Amino acid sequence: MQNNPHTTLITSDAPVTAHTHGGRAKCLQRLVRLDLPVPRTVALSFDAVHQIAEGDVPNLDAILEQFDPTTLLCVRPSSEDPDWGGPGAVLNIGMNDARYVDLSDTMGAEAAAALYLRFVQSYAIHVARLDADVFDDIDMDGSEGLRHSLRAYEDETDEAFPQDRGEQLIGVLRSMARAWDGTSARLLRQAKGAPADAGLGLVIQEMIPGVGQGECGSGVLQLVDSTTGMPQITGRYLSQSQGRDALGEDVAALFLEKDPRGPSLEEVAPKAFAELKEQAALMREKLREEMQVEFVIQNGKVHILDGVRVQRTSRAAMRIAVRLAEDGIIPPQEAVMRVDPHALNELLHRQVHPEARRDVLTTAIGASPGASTGKIVFTSAEAQASAARGEACVLVRRETSPEDVRGMHAAVAVLTEKGGMTSHAAVIGRGLGLPCIVGASDMRFQTKKKMLTAPDGRVFKTGDVLTIDGSSGQVLAGQPAMLEAALDDCFQTLMAWADAERDIDIRANADTPADAQTARNFQAQGIGLCRTEHMFFEPGRLIVMREMIFAQTSSGRAAVLERLLPMQREDFVQLFRIMEGQPVCIRLFDPPLHEFLPTTRSGQRELAEALDLPVSDVERRVNAMTEYNPMLGLRGVRLGVTVPEIYDMQARAIFEATLDARKNGAPVVPEVMIPLVSAKREVELVKSRIDSVAAAVASERGQEFEYRLGVMVETPRACLRAEEIAPQTAFMSFGTNDLTQMTYGLSRDDAGRFMSAYVRQGVFGEDPFHVLDPDGVGELLKLGAERGRAAKPDVTLSVCGEHGGNPESIAICRDLGFDYVSCSPFRVPVARLAAAQLAISSRLGG
Numbered sequence: 001m002q003n004n005p006h007t008t009l010i011t012s013d014a015p016v017t018a019h020t021h022g023g024r025a026k027c028l029q030r031l032v033r034l035d036l037p038v039p040r041t042v043a044l045s046f047d048a049v050h051q052i053a054e055g056d057v058p059n060l061d062a063i064l065e066q067f068d069p070t071t072l073l074c075v076r077p078s079s080e081d082p083d084w085g086g087p088g089a090v091l092n093i094g095m096n097d098a099r100y101v102d103l104s105d106t107m108g109a110e111a112a113a114a115l116y117l118r119f120v121q122s123y124a125i126h127v128a129r130l131d132a133d134v135f136d137d138i139d140m141d142g143s144e145g146l147r148h149s150l151r152a153y154e155d156e157t158d159e160a161f162p163q164d165r166g167e168q169l170i171g172v173l174r175s176m177a178r179a180w181d182g183t184s185a186r187l188l189r190q191a192k193g194a195p196a197d198a199g200l201g202l203v204i205q206e207m208i209p210g211v212g213q214g215e216c217g218s219g220v221l222q223l224v225d226s227t228t229g230m231p232q233i234t235g236r237y238l239s240q241s242q243g244r245d246a247l248g249e250d251v252a253a254l255f256l257e258k259d260p261r262g263p264s265l266e267e268v269a270p271k272a273f274a275e276l277k278e279q280a281a282l283m284r285e286k287l288r289e290e291m292q293v294e295f296v297i298q299n300g301k302v303h304i305l306d307g308v309r310v311q312r313t314s315r316a317a318m319r320i321a322v323r324l325a326e327d328g329i330i331p332p333q334e335a336v337m338r339v340d341p342h343a344l345n346e347l348l349h350r351q352v353h354p355e356a357r358r359d360v361l362t363t364a365i366g367a368s369p370g371a372s373t374g375k376i377v378f379t380s381a382e383a384q385a386s387a388a389r390g391e392a393c394v395l396v397r398r399e400t401s402p403e404d405v406r407g408m409h410a411a412v413a414v415l416t417e418k419g420g421m422t423s424h425a426a427v428i429g430r431g432l433g434l435p436c437i438v439g440a441s442d443m444r445f446q447t448k449k450k451m452l453t454a455p456d457g458r459v460f461k462t463g464d465v466l467t468i469d470g471s472s473g474q475v476l477a478g479q480p481a482m483l484e485a486a487l488d489d490c491f492q493t494l495m496a497w498a499d500a501e502r503d504i505d506i507r508a509n510a511d512t513p514a515d516a517q518t519a520r521n522f523q524a525q526g527i528g529l530c531r532t533e534h535m536f537f538e539p540g541r542l543i544v545m546r547e548m549i550f551a552q553t554s555s556g557r558a559a560v561l562e563r564l565l566p567m568q569r570e571d572f573v574q575l576f577r578i579m580e581g582q583p584v585c586i587r588l589f590d591p592p593l594h595e596f597l598p599t600t601r602s603g604q605r606e607l608a609e610a611l612d613l614p615v616s617d618v619e620r621r622v623n624a625m626t627e628y629n630p631m632l633g634l635r636g637v638r639l640g641v642t643v644p645e646i647y648d649m650q651a652r653a654i655f656e657a658t659l660d661a662r663k664n665g666a667p668v669v670p671e672v673m674i675p676l677v678s679a680k681r682e683v684e685l686v687k688s689r690i691d692s693v694a695a696a697v698a699s700e701r702g703q704e705f706e707y708r709l710g711v712m713v714e715t716p717r718a719c720l721r722a723e724e725i726a727p728q729t730a731f732m733s734f735g736t737n738d739l740t741q742m743t744y745g746l747s748r749d750d751a752g753r754f755m756s757a758y759v760r761q762g763v764f765g766e767d768p769f770h771v772l773d774p775d776g777v778g779e780l781l782k783l784g785a786e787r788g789r790a791a792k793p794d795v796t797l798s799v800c801g802e803h804g805g806n807p808e809s810i811a812i813c814r815d816l817g818f819d820y821v822s823c824s825p826f827r828v829p830v831a832r833l834a835a836a837q838l839a840i841s842s843r844l845g846g
Helices: 023-035 045-055 058-065 099-109 107-124 142-157 165-180 184-193 270-287 315-327 332-338 342-347 380-389 402-410 422-433 489-501 514-523 532-536 541-552 554-579 601-611 617-623 637-642 644-659 680-701 714-718 722-727 735-743 754-760 777-791 807-815 825-843
Strands: 005-007 042-043 073-079 090-093 200-206 217-224 231-239 291-298 301-309 362-364 365-368 371-377 393-397 413-417 436-438 444-446 452-455 458-461 465-469 474-477 505-509 527-531 584-587 671-674 706-712 731-734 794-798 820-821
Touching: 023 042, 023 073, 023 200, 023 270, 023 301, 042 045, 045 165, 058 107, 058 165, 058 422, 073 489, 090 107, 090 165, 099 107, 107 165, 107 514, 142 332, 142 371, 165 200, 165 825, 184 301, 184 342, 217 270, 217 315, 231 291, 270 291, 270 301, 315 332, 315 342, 315 489, 332 489, 332 825, 342 825, 371 380, 371 413, 380 393, 380 402, 393 825, 402 422, 402 489, 402 532, 413 422, 413 465, 422 436, 422 825, 436 465, 489 825, 505 514, 505 825, 514 825, 527 532, 532 541, 532 554, 541 554, 541 601, 541 617, 554 584, 601 617, 637 644, 671 680, 671 731, 680 706, 680 722, 680 807, 706 714, 706 722, 714 722, 714 735, 714 777, 722 731, 722 777, 731 777, 735 777, 777 794, 777 807, 794 807, 807 820, 807 825
Parallel strands: 371 393, 393 413, 413 436, 505 527, 505 820, 527 584, 584 671, 671 706, 706 731, 731 794, 794 820
Antiparallel strands: 005 042, 042 200, 073 090, 073 200, 217 231, 217 291, 291 301, 362 474, 365 436, 371 465, 444 452, 452 458, 465 474
16 A cells, blocks of 8 residues: 555655645644654545545555554545635544444443444434434433434434444545535635635544543644734643544533633643643644644543644734744744735734624725724714714715815724725725725615615614724624734834845825824835825815915915915925935825815805805806816816916925925935826926926025925826836826726726626726736836836836735836835835735745
């Protein structure tokens, strides 16, 4: 048999691999190599199991001769990846009337009857395919229960229970092989990521009963907590048990270590407990992983049945990887590679505890990760009032607008009916680190009536409690248990190792001093996008902006904007000082002006009163500024060309702040970014005015300063004409949110309504607003980069759309030779880790 690659005794040098015999078989071989007390085991390959499913039985005699004739056997599945599952293990094969008599003499009649009864019922259900309810009326244990179960089997099958060990074994093997090939099993493992043709191996192992005289039982042990990753002996042990009985919900399992709450394995079998700890530590060191040890104790002697990778949360995965590296078991680079950047989001925010009960109302688009609980409010004013009272609230809106930003700041979470991954609520939510779910169209939003109706008919009103889990996209009723963020020394260590490896810079998108401080805390290498329009929505500034909109002349607009100048200047001074000399890229005003005007009659009346104008004048102005498609209308550089006073004021505020901030701090070299450019002439027009403002400020202050002028590339034409545009600029930053929107002809705010259907049906591989499209948008980035650098080799290239925090998108930017990516502050650690993994993989040739 030793030379048969399909049916082999597991020894230290047997031809066993995870790709041919499965992960369990390979792990058992590793345990054998460590001289651990592993029962004798035979492994069947994927091919052998496939042949069994088709009716081709292997050489049964060759298998059975590897075991003592009196030994009971068990069969366990061995899929390539343990997470893919497999049919349940079958224990006590070989149990028959004769063995029952023999074992009754050695371990007692009750223990022997328990083994036989367990096997009869398992064999009947899994091999003979009898309904489990055949045994429902048998409520006695021991020999009496065994006798009734054997009779029930015979009545249902019209034949006696098989007594031959070989016949029993082949029946079990055939049953498990065919179960793996069944349609439901195939769909289940494919849902877990397994390929359709994934193979199954089987291991046939000598049974260690776990019942009988002396201390007998079974259990599992691991050296870390699966939720936190902290060192802690956890697991369960159950006397007089087999397999994984100890993990049952209603069993009186023992603690492992001494515990004041009850008896423990350490007390009833101290020698066995000490051995298990040593063996688990050896497995950790030699297998380079935290392992869960499945063991059985027979009359005080320990046997290791299996070792499986400890199940873990994202925070536990990070801590385990870092501790293994700190202990010298794996190198730091491997620790960096072991942590999933997508899962890192869970560490940066509070999360619903993995064991908490979830009352799920609906599932929509988890647009900003983390979880928070609060009372429902339906307006930004209510959110601010709740915050003033110290009450946590969830802001519920059909969709958010810039006017809702203050309410979002006050809320602990946001829920919207409309929107996608780059909608207003999603972008602002990620920037604030605010849990956010968008596109919850299954729920009925009646914001005027202040009612929210769940798909199951439950109605929620102002003050009712919801939990928003932005990581999973689940809207939950009530307040489940939470886990706090895990930004501890372990996290900082992992990030330091990542920074030592990566070869692309990571900046943050930050609009406020609070955002900038978060970016500093997450060690961003500067601000890659500061959206100045968000600074104008505070009440005191909003009325000034509205006055500017209603001004009739250029000089009138400039006079009104003069009042905003000191406010803008102070904003920029704070940003520059917080970033301590790191680059700050400020995007000039971008949105259409109509966003600053009230849309309701009551709001227009209030504005008319504030400006001392007739309501009819306000209504006419609002109507005149209404655009059919404002996102493609008078915004960005088009405003800078047609209403240049806004950019003049902002440029002056930036340059004066530059001089003010450097008085007591590091030198500041601001980056001024012109949004939405499509033509060289646009850049020339705005550049000339900004240069003039810079010269004026330098002359007035008697101080020279440096600044860099660049463009935000958001239109396909800007990518195609980059060769003309680049020579006018110091940098080109690709705004991939709008670039994706314009390339696809998709509204990023509305795409959420149908995007999941498109992805599900294979129209798009991923939501292009979530993962950068490599073929369309990626091709435009490539053209823009190549043509821009052809005309100006030293032009700085970057991405400042939300794709900058997505690992797959960072890979595209890195391959194109971009200098940096910029993303929401809370995504900076994700980007740092992803960039490090890309650099490590590149060096390893992966």
